[in-house]
Amino acid sequence: MDNQVASVPILDIADLIVRYGTRTAVDKVSLQIRRGEIFGLLGPNGAGKTSTLSAIEGLVKPSGGTVLVDGIDIQRDPLAAKARLGVQLQSSSFQSELTIEQIVRLYSGLYGMSVTRQGIADRIRGIGLDAELGKRFKSLSGGQQQRLSLLIAVIHEPVLLLLDEPTSGLDPQSRRQLWDRIENLRTGGGSILLTTHSMEEAQAVCDRVAIIDRGKVLTVDSPSELVAKHRDDPRVVRVARGEVTLEDVFIGLTGSEIRG
Ligand SMILES: Nc1ncnc2c1ncn2[C@@H]1O[C@H](COP(=O)(O)OP(=O)(O)OP(=O)(O)O)[C@@H](O)[C@H]1O
Ligand SMILES: [Mg+2]
Structure with missing residues (x-):
């Protein structure tokens, strides 16, 4: 079973x-x-x-x-x-006027987690934002916002x-x-x-x-297997600049032109 x-x-x-x-x-x-x-x-x-x-x-x-x-x-x-599921979107934004501490408390509550004040402080320290605890979301740098959004994404242990x-x-x-x-x-x-x-x-x-x-899956495997599997594909050989890399496989299979 x-x-x-x-x-x-x-x-x-x-x-x-x-x-x-x-x-x-x-x-x-x-x-x-x-x-x-x-x-x-x-x-x-x-x-x-x-x-x-x-x-x-x-x-x-x-x-x-x-x-x-x-x-x-x-x-x-x-x-x-x-x-x-835990979800972190491509560009996450939270209520911009709330502080980090308030955001963590809000989302813990929404997910029905009971987290103590100390628990919240510990989690925020875990992402290196303890000095920013009382700062509003909008005043964080992009990377700090991203770290917070990952913390929120896993707060309910998905x-x-x-x-x-x-x-x-x-x-x-x-x-x-x-x-x-x-x-x-x-x-x-x-x-x-x-x-x-x-x-x-x-x-x-x-x-x-x-x-x-x-919208279509072209290939699936471990990174090293993908290179091994496609290294002799003429489209890959054409774009390789030496030893075939994962990027060569990627460009070989998806083409060189920039997408709109
Ligand atoms: N809300 C939407 N309304 C209409 N078309 C959309 C919408 N979202 C995405 N598309 C279109 O669907 C296609 C796939 O977009 P999607 O955002 O899934 O791509 P992506 O692989 O995430 O790209 P990126 O690497 O740029 O994030 C694109 O042609 C895009 O223009
Ligand atoms: Mg995208």
Whole structure:
């Protein structure tokens, strides 16, 4: 029985379609994320990464397909599915006039967590913002805001964390710290789906990545397997500047032109 539970993917997306009017942003995407896995979605601007996450989060209604979070269908039982999710949006903003302490207290309360004043202070110290405790959200730097939004995303200890470009705009120190935090979350039993434009990040933290483009999954595997699998593809060979890298595979498969 335990084996059976463990074998249910933490996220099971099948033939997901997201449309905005006549534009198809996600075109029959199927992906499975294993328990305890850190999974990366890579793709050029407009590939459909945020739209895929939005459908999982229930922010957009899929035009087709199914999404199971921990075996729960998000359309049939959205509340139970959402309770298992932690979400950090591509650009998070909180009530700008509230202080950090008030924001952490507010969200702990919304999730029904009972956290003491000391508990709140400890969590804020954990993200290095103890000196900023009484500052309003709007007066934090971009990186500080991002650290706070990650803290809020995991405050209810979700089993699956969705992070949309979590390290864009962070300095190298904060980026490394965030990678450590992501790995700690996994050690604590969580699974993570993140999007990134950084090949370095994909290689540093992701067990597997999917390269998506124009709403379709082009390939899925571990970063090193992706390189091994596609290194002889003529499109990849053409763009490589030496030893084939993950970025060469990415550009080879998705093309060199800039997306609108
Ligand atoms: N709310 C919306 N209304 C209409 N079209 C949208 C909307 N959101 C996204 N799109 C379109 O859907 C497609 C996929 O966008 P999406 O935001 O999912 O891409 P992305 O992979 O997250 O890109 P980026 O790397 O730039 O964040 C794009 O063509 C985009 O213009
Ligand atoms: Mg996006």
